[in-house]
Amino acid sequence: MSEESDSLRTSPSVASLSENELQLSKQPGYVCSLTEELITKAREELQEKPEWRLRDVQALRDMVCKDYPNLSTSLDDAFLLRFLRARKFDYDRALQLLVNYHSCRRSWPEVFDNLKPSALTEVLASGFLTVLPHSDPRGCQVVCLRPDRWIPSNYPITENIRAIYLTLEKLIQSEETQVNGIVILADYKGVGLAKASHFGPFIAKKVIGILQDGFPIRIKAVNIVNEPRIFKGIFAIIKPFLKEKIANRFFLHGSDLNSLHLNLPKSILPKEYGGTAGELDANAWKEVLLASEEDFVKEFCRPLPPSSSLLQDTTMVEGITSEVQGDDSIRGVKSQLYSCY
Secondary structure, X not given: OOHHHHHHHOOOOHHHOOHHHHHHOOOOOOOOOOOXXXXXXXXXXXXXXXXXXHXXXXXXXXXXXXXXXXXXXXXXXXXXXXXXXXXXXXXXXXXXXXXXXXXXXXXXXXXXXXXXXXXHHHHHHHOOEEEOOOOOOOOOEEEEEOHHHOXXXXXXXXXXXXXXXXXXXXXXXXXXXXXHOEEEEEEOOOOOHHHHOOOOHHHHHHHHHHHHHOOOOOEEEEEEEOOOOOHHHHHHXXXXXXXXXXXXXXXXXXXXXXXXXXXXXXXXXXXXXXXXXXXXXXXXXXXXXXXOHHHHXXXXXXXXXXXXXXXXXXXXXXXXXXXXXOOOOHHHHHHHHHOOO
């Protein structure tokens, strides 16, 4: 009998199953969609062994049921695999990531309540965010952010964060993205003091905490273009919360598109960034998200257990739910940013 079958025999008896586990029986079995090339890449980079895959998923599932019975999470194979891949099949780290994932959703209602594409049509139509149609040579999807398209008087910065999170949720459904990761291209053209002051330490810590420790995605590079002098102040706010590995993946290109092309080839870039892939089309990604409305409603628009029930069982990574006191007034942030002029 295979190792996968042996692992399944160790699962809990029906009599002891929780509500989440009973729902698991309704889920379709996992079918791998990775190409042979990506299976090899996952084995080399993520320590994923196809012959042990279901055993590893079952091990994580058992840990969730034992240590966090109140987590109220999906336990199906495909969902849990996201967390194992993001933490290179280290069970303990994958479990902590899963707990953080749910903790941040419960602790920031301004972002996660009623999170669905139809609630963000203004942001999606603004051109603030899109995903380029072509991946980079490593297979990474490219998320393009243009903060200059945001008008603060129209809606708060948290709406932008909601749109980014929806995009990540959609991207991570792809096993290819789980293995290859994503690249961020952020264009800071036209971003001045008034906009930058909205991104204070509290917001920075929360967002970076989610991206680093609360979401199962691999960020392979962050390319910044057209950054003004004010960006030095923005980065000064961000950097204390960045892990060294992530900080080393930031590339500041200024207005030098030749520098950008060393990281992202012209063939995948729109002409706005010196590329040959046509004009940037933000509407296409908006339609992709809107077509997934039903999935997001099921996932984010149902009642969740109170955060207190989760916190009883949870030790969270600093930055996911902790508050920043005192430093986050607009005056305090502006004082940091003024020094860049």
